[in-house]
């Protein structure tokens with residue numbers, strides 16, 4: 001018989017998938033604003049603690065994480081926060097994680113072009129602040145029909161014996177407990193056009209204590 005410990009390790013993350021997350025007008029406004037903002041995106045960095053607790057901070061390493069990020073304008077950040085709060089009880093029920101009473105939302109905008117990827121990681125060991133992330137939420141948007149392939153989000157059980165793969169579908173928000181291991185599979189953009197890439201908005205619900 002399996003021990004309780006091994007059953008916990010084999011447990012799959014509980015993932016909430018919210019299709020049609022933004023109303024059509026807001027989705028269209030975000031895509032239009034994004035397509036004008038190419039010059040604002042910068043190479044993604046990684047921060048993490050190594051096993052010996054030395055800290056890698058703000059390093060660009062495209063073999064681990066290859067994408068470009070920018071700050072999302074305030075008006076859109078507010079839309080995302082309000083929408084997440086409006087779905088709070090559903091998100092809590094599906095993911096099994098409660099929104100902390102005292103909380104803040106970390107939000108960044110990402111572009112994943114040809115060859116983009118993010119190897120397996122957890123979102124809670126990426127620097128001191130990151131340990132207070134409780135829910136990770138990733139919103140996907142792109143031109144339709146999508147002109148890229150790949151870029152699926154793959155989530156693992158803690159022992160990696162099982163996994164769940166989610167397609168980065170346009171106007172879809174995917175939420176999961178931040179402590180679960182996950183990766184972004186390589187993106188392919190045959191045209192090589194920046195605008196044909198995979199766009200996403202990363203949101204993290206942080207506890208403040």
Ligand SMILES: O=C(O)CCC(=O)C(=O)O
Pocket residue numbers: 118123138152153182183184200202
């Ligand atoms: O883009 C995704 O699907 C996930 C991104 C991610 O895991 C991260 O930025 O920590």
Ligand SMILES: [Fe+2]
Pocket residue numbers: 121122123136182
């Ligand atoms: Fe992540």
